[in-house]
Amino acid sequence: MTKAELVEDVARAAELTKKDAERLVEIVFESIIETLNQGEKIELRGFGSFRVRERGARRGRNPKTGDPVDIPAKRVPYFKPGKEMKELINEDSPAGGSSSNTSSSVPMETSESTPILGHDDESGNMTGGSGGEMPPLH
Numbered sequence: 537m538t539k540a541e542l543v544e545d546v547a548r549a550a551e552l553t554k555k556d557a558e559r560l561v562e563i564v565f566e567s568i569i570e571t572l573n574q575g576e577k578i579e580l581r582g583f584g585s586f587r588v589r590e591r592g593a594r595r596g597r598n599p600k601t602g603d604p605v606d607i608p609a610k611r612v613p614y615f616k617p618g619k620e621m622k623e624l625i626n627e628d629s630p631a632g633g634s635s636s637n638t639s640s641s642v643p644m645e646t647s648e649s650t651p652i653l654g655h656d657d658e659s660g661n662m663t664g665g666s667g668g669e670m671p672p673l674h
Contacts, residue, residue, distance in 0.1 A: 572613060582620035589614045 537545075539561065547557035568586060571578050578586040593609040617625075 580618070582618050584615055584617040584621055587614050587616075588612065 543554060543558045543561050546552065546561060547554045550557065550560075552560070568578060572586060572588050575588065588611045591610050591612055594607050596605050596607045597603065598605050
């Protein structure tokens with residue numbers, strides 16, 4: 537679902553104009569971001585919780601050249617689904633298949649070096665989406 541589709545659903549469900557629904561969605565997103573920026577945790581019972589995790593500085597490699605690169609410390613958003621959400625998602629899963637993922641938390645990034653959504657790093661390069669692991673530093 538895109539943000540535009542979310543706005544349409546909110547407008548329809550709350551009987552609001554698209555403009556009012558868009559502002560409502562923006563306010564919710566801004567509130568979540570502002571709260572996380574202040575270092576606070578957001579808990580939405582039955583839905584899940586958002587928080588920020590600290591990532592330490594580390595050494596990585598430039599995937600193109602193999603040269604070592606210093607990666608600075610950063611803060612990353614993290615979402616942990618609530619019990620009720622997990623139950624509702626699994627109740628509607630196709631063929632009743634069970635997931636082998638036993639983790640109760642869903643990071644917004646898949647690993648230290650591969651964000652789910654690519655973004656510009658501090659040098660202006662796109663990150664994420666490579667699908668491969670970088671060789672270890674020796």
